Amino acid sequence: MFSQSEENYLKAIYHLSLISNKGISTNSIAERLETKASSVTDMIKKLSEKEVVVYKKYKGVKLTDLGTKIAANIVRKHRLWEVFLVDKLNFSWDEVHDVAEQLEHIKSEKLVDQIDAFLGFPTHDPHGDPIPNKEGDLKIVEKSLLSTLSKNEKGICIGVDDSSSEFLQFLDKKGITLGKQITVLEKEEFDDSLSIIINDKKMSISNKIANNLYIKKS
Amino acid sequence: MFSQSEENYLKAIYHLSLISNKGISTNSIAERLETKASSVTDMIKKLSEKEVVVYKKYKGVKLTDLGTKIAANIVRKHRLWEVFLVDKLNFSWDEVHDVAEQLEHIKSEKLVDQIDAFLGFPTHDPHGDPIPNKEGDLKIVEKSLLSTLSKNEKGICIGVDDSSSEFLQFLDKKGITLGKQITVLEKEEFDDSLSIIINDKKMSISNKIANNLYIKKS
DNA sequence: AAATATTTTTAGGTTAGACTAAAAATATTA
């Protein structure tokens, strides 16, 4: 059995592994968890004892197969709870993260299975992130940052990179939600801002925004 | 903010207070929480600092108004989650306790309010226990242990004292569920067992069972 | 390659929440 703290470390390493697939550095884990590198070293040793990570001093950590499965299951629970909050309890997509952060640590396999069924076996959470299945697998969808699209390319908005409530509320205000079609009209060389069409309306999008919106090209 | 551990102590004192309304003894708290009296003394001092209990050495503790409100809110959450598990997720009444024990510590007022609404503002949990309202009040229903009924008295089964899964599964097996009418046909002096009618069937009930079933006389 | 900078680990300390064993207070019984 793993403590909440151990679970949070596993989850952090899991997320970092999706980007780099090299040994995950102590510092990157510390940064993600808003803690100190020395604390990370302590915890990594413990996780290594429990055989959920492989650890070589100064070389970073990798999740074992067991560790990956456990981490994916926590992510699964997090995302299922997010769907529950939005679909059943009228939460908006910018309100769910902190609560899901707590709910993901509830230990009951039956609970997860039943929530999954209750929600109709959703495949994605409210931010467009895929929900791992019981085995911990998730299907990767081809996605591109809006900022990488060229003039006249179009696609469907399928996710966000930054899921802070500030960003999500901003998107709400602009009418940008998952599933909407976006067409790039123009790219400004000067500030990398974009002119796009969404909801049949033309609007200007800063590079910062375009760098945090995932598009499925079409 | 209170830790899970602090919340568990408050809840234990709350439950014990419903029976005795005197100062709650260190030992009774220790027994309920399956911990040692010395640990209880430590925690009581901390809770006393936080002004949720009043503590006099060797004289036991009492909840303050604030403490009572906080404790009632935890009980409220516990019971709402139990209803959720049974009504929405197909848990049976003997499976809900351990999960609710975890869920009751989730911190989100919106979550509780929404669950409450989602369930249609239930007044009782699956074991017949009343759900405190947001202010922490609960309406007490006149109830009697089945063992206190006399020959020929009848009533509706409205709750259980022991909610262990063993007992609840036993009741299921016997067809005894909340809302059923029970009529006492006979009381055996010898072993205090009862002969009753439930579901139009006659059956014999040991004193141990009758001592754990609440009836609303009718 | 040597010097410097950065990252990581170690060593030692803190706090919450538990524990054991012994001392102190209270309660019970003779």
Next chain:
DNA sequence: TAATATTTTTAGTCTAACCTAAAAATATTT
């Protein structure tokens, strides 16, 4: 009421999870 029993508190440890500061390893510059 004195003796005994029980309950409660105190004193001192332990572990998980964090911390700071310094040492050691690795990476980057010059």
